[in-house]
Amino acid sequence: MSSGNLAADRRFTYAQGLRQEGDPAAAAEVIAQALELTPGWPEGHFALGEALADAGRRDDAIDAYRTYLALDAADSMGAGARLHLLGAAERPRTLSGAYVRRLFDEYADRFDQALVGRLQYRAPQILRAALGERTFNRALDLGCGTGLVGEAIRDICTWLGGVDLSPAMTQAAARKAIYDHLETADMLAALKTIDACDLMVAGDVLVYCGDLAPIFTAVREKVLATGLFAFTLQRNDTEDFVLGPEHRFSHSLAYVVRVAADCGFIVQKIQNAVCRQEKGVDVPGLLAVLSPKPKSTL
Ligand SMILES: C[S@@+](CC[C@H](N)C(=O)[O-])C[C@H]1O[C@@H](n2cnc3c(N)ncnc32)[C@H](O)[C@@H]1O
Numbered sequence: 235m236s237s238g239n240l241a242a243d244r245r246f247t248y249a250q251g252l253r254q255e256g257d258p259a260a261a262a263e264v265i266a267q268a269l270e271l272t273p274g275w276p277e278g279h280f281a282l283g284e285a286l287a288d289a290g291r292r293d294d295a296i297d298a299y300r301t302y303l304a305l306d307a308a309d310s311m312g313a314g315a316r317l318h319l320l321g322a323a324e325r326p327r328t329l330s331g332a333y334v335r336r337l338f339d340e341y342a343d344r345f346d347q348a349l350v351g352r353l354q355y356r357a358p359q360i361l362r363a364a365l366g367e368r369t370f371n372r373a374l375d376l377g378c379g380t381g382l383v384g385e386a387i388r389d390i391c392t393w394l395g396g397v398d399l400s401p402a403m404t405q406a407a408a409r410k411a412i413y414d415h416l417e418t419a420d421m422l423a424a425l426k427t428i429d430a431c432d433l434m435v436a437g438d439v440l441v442y443c444g445d446l447a448p449i450f451t452a453v454r455e456k457v458l459a460t461g462l463f464a465f466t467l468q469r470n471d472t473e474d475f476v477l478g479p480e481h482r483f484s485h486s487l488a489y490v491v492r493v494a495a496d497c498g499f500i501v502q503k504i505q506n507a508v509c510r511q512e513k514g515v516d517v518p519g520l521l522a523v524l525s526p527k528p529k530s531t532l
Contacts, residue, residue: 377439
């Protein structure tokens with residue numbers, strides 16, 4: 235992250251060191267000095283918000299995040315989520331696309347190692363097991379990332395497409411040469427143009443969408459009458475959807491069942507499934523397999 239001003243960058247680097255050493259209050263002071271040199275630097279205001287929040291200065295952190303948002307309306311750093319978690323904004327219905335893209339562009343190179351090794355990621359195997367030995371003519375992997383789900387389902391799909399918001403993730407998927415078609419786009423946009431498929435999968439992707447109605451509606455439009463929509467989620471047992479401190483949404487089983495029915499699906503399967511760990515602890519999750527309700531019953 236460069237501000238474009240050498241002196242401000244030096245102060246910022248120093249401030250990052252102070253934060254890492256556990257002195258966020260001092261870091262905030264130094265970032266504020268850097269911002270005197272570059273007041274229009276969005277990332278600087280975001281970093282100031284983080285340091286102030288860590289230092290327990292909630293109101294000042296809120297001001298810093300709001301200044302950041304005024305400079306970067308697309309919110310590529312995820313300030314909207316932080317404002318919500320500080321109690322200063324309504325629960326977002328989804329995370330900003332710019333934030334998700336940036337997050338995964340930065341993560342792409344170490345994604346497979348981090349997920350499979352450190353986080354014990356199992357969503358691809360769980361989805362594959364749920365689909366059994368049925369084969370599919372056209373399958374679309376929504377939020378395909380580096381292709382871990384694609385690898386797991388390749389043998390049961392004649393044609394396999396993948397779509398992901400992050401260019402670095404789709405480039406990593408392309409290097410594995412598993413997909414017949416790859417697209418860098420928001421999945422809602424991609425679903426508007428893609429031909430109908432008999433399988434849609436989303437492994438650990440809908441955790442970035444709070445409100446599931448838009449994606450369920452878009453999939454329902456493009457999944458064939460005999461097709462399936464299979465996905466994993468993080469589970470909570472209290473509210474429809476909750477944004478957690480790790481900036482991922484969790485959903486309740488009752489909510490998923492209700493939205494699925496409202497959007498024209500029959501729930502074939504919904505069950506608890508642990509898809510990953512966080513700091514060595516299993517994260518409660520859900521596996522769901524939906525099929526479209528016949529149009530005559532809608
Ligand atoms: C945790 S990764 C999972 C990747 C892959 N499905 C897997 O199981 O390994 C989530 C992926 O979803 C993508 N993603 C999140 N929201 C998206 C959206 N609205 N449209 C397209 N891709 C999205 C991210 O860019 C990221 O690559």
